[in-house]
Amino acid sequence: xxxxxxxxxxxxxxxxxxxxxxxxxxxxxxxxxxxxxxxxxxxxxxxxxxxxxxxxxxxxxxxxxxxxxxxxxxxxxxxxxxxxxxxxxxxxxxxxxxxxxxxxxxxxxxxxxxxxxxxxxxxxxxxxxxxxxxxxxxxxxxxxxxxxxxxxxxxxxxxxxxxxxxxxxxxxxxxxxxxxxxxxxxxxxxxxxxxxxxxxxxxxx
Amino acid sequence: xxxxxxxxxxxxxxxxxxxxxxxxxxxxxxxxxxxxxxxxxxxxxxxxxxxxxxxxxxxxxxxxxxxxxxxxxxxxxxxxxxxxxxxxxxxxxxxxxxxxxxxxxxxxxxxxxxxxxxxxxxxxxxxxxxxxxxxxxxxxxxxxxxxxxxxxxxxxxxxxxxxxxxxxxxxxxxxxxxxxxxxxxxxxxxxxxxxxxxxxxxxxx
Numbered sequence: 152x153x154x155x156x157x158x159x160x161x162x163x164x165x166x167x168x169x170x171x172x173x174x175x176x177x178x179x180x181x182x183x184x185x186x187x188x189x190x191x192x193x194x195x196x197x198x199x200x201x202x203x204x205x206x207x208x209x210x211x212x213x214x215x216x217x218x219x220x221x222x223x224x225x226x227x228x229x230x231x232x233x234x235x236x237x238x239x240x241x242x243x244x245x246x247x248x249x250x251x252x253x254x255x256x257x258x259x260x261x262x263x264x265x266x267x268x269x270x271x272x273x274x275x276x277x278x279x280x281x282x283x284x285x286x287x288x289x290x291x292x293x294x295x296x297x298x299x300x301x302x303x304x305x306x307x308x309x310x311x312x313x314x315x316x317x318x319x320x321x322x323x324x325x326x327x328x329x330x331x332x333x334x335x336x337x338x339x340x341x342x343x344x345x346x347x348x349x350x351x352x353x354x355x356x
Numbered sequence: 357x358x359x360x361x362x363x364x365x366x367x368x369x370x371x372x373x374x375x376x377x378x379x380x381x382x383x384x385x386x387x388x389x390x391x392x393x394x395x396x397x398x399x400x401x402x403x404x405x406x407x408x409x410x411x412x413x414x415x416x417x418x419x420x421x422x423x424x425x426x427x428x429x430x431x432x433x434x435x436x437x438x439x440x441x442x443x444x445x446x447x448x449x450x451x452x453x454x455x456x457x458x459x460x461x462x463x464x465x466x467x468x469x470x471x472x473x474x475x476x477x478x479x480x481x482x483x484x485x486x487x488x489x490x491x492x493x494x495x496x497x498x499x500x501x502x503x504x505x506x507x508x509x510x511x512x513x514x515x516x517x518x519x520x521x522x523x524x525x526x527x528x529x530x531x532x533x534x535x536x537x538x539x540x541x542x543x544x545x546x547x548x549x550x551x552x553x554x555x556x557x558x559x560x561x
Contacts, residue, residue: 159415174376219436229519264520273554275419276557277554277557278557281561299561303559306554307553309551310445313544314539314542315542315544315547315551327539331538333531333532333535334538337535343524343559346511346514349478349482352481352482353482356482356504
């Protein structure tokens with residue numbers, strides 16, 4: 152069976168360890184991170200097609216007209232977007248593709264891709280979340296408090312997601328997400344062709 | 357988090373290898389098979405509470421009156437049933453409990469336990485199913501044909517299930533079922549208490 156990949160919409164609290172979980176999914180499970188397109192200039196070391204797809208404003212706007220983006224936005228004078236073709240080619244090739252976005256983008260993507268999995272990653276507790284933000288040691292107290300405030304608002308967005316995955320141990324969290332993807336592949340509505348084949352198989356025997 | 361177990365309703369074609377998959381789930385994943393109650397006499401080697409819960413007709417009928425069964429039926433003059441208390445105690449203790457039943461019983465159980473997972477196990481193809489039935493070498497051609505006929509009817513019942521799991525390699529099939537159970541535990545409606553706790557956590561910080 153040549154199975155299509157799953158589109159995984161991933162959101163989560165800042166400090167929940169989303170980045171580490173994504174790295175684990177890429178390294179241990181062969182997942183792909185969706186590569187964004189942008190009109191901003193490449194920084195040193197950034198590789199076209201890996202870090203970003205670098206586009207001119209003309210190219211980007213042409214793609215917008217052609218409905219070439221799953222979602223896009225303007226930020227500090229530059230365009231950023233998720234190219235439809237890249238994601239769909241990868242899904243067609245059977246790759247599971249991760250899209251790291253916030254709730255509004257997530258809901259937009261879900262409308263276009265009803266089979267996409269909306270997953271929210273959280274720390275085991277609020278205390279742990281705060282401890283992780285503080286533990287990074289790179290953020291000022293002010294930034295930490297701002298992130299905690301943002302997180303306390305995001306709680307209200309959690310109920311928009313289909314799955315809540317607790318990131319206690321990163322290996323476990325990545326395995327849980329992979330289980331969600333496997334379960335999705337076993338859902339009845341993914342197996343209708345298979346059932347039809349089976350039905351024909353019995354008719355021919 | 358003290359997590360409740362999942363109730364797994366398992367059906368599948370005769371010859372799909374359901375028995376082997378169940379054994380794997382018990383041995384490698386610690387799942388429990390629901391123990392039935394019956395009024396038939398114990399056979400040699402059968403142990404009360406392991407093979408069956410052996411009951412007198414009076415005891416059984418008393419349990420029926422008390423709504424003590426998830427489902428029950430009469431067969432060749434004896435009662436057979438799934439005791440509610442046993443299953444619920446195990447789920448409460450966090451055990452995943454397997455219930456091997458046919459479609460009508462499955463739908464009845466699902467009505468009582470909406471969180472139960474309805475899983476149908478199938479062979480990779482009709483040819484493979486037939487080959488497995490023939491390969492057993494224990495069944496007459498007549499029995500094999502009867503089973504294939506029954507299976508061809510069961511195809512129409514497959515769409516009543518939530519998940520279709522293909523048993524190509526038994527280890528993979530058991531792992532897929534375990535993934536479905538893990539994914540269920542991550543579903544939003546299983547995490548509402550956790551979200552409420554998180555909300556309170558932010559209020560208290």
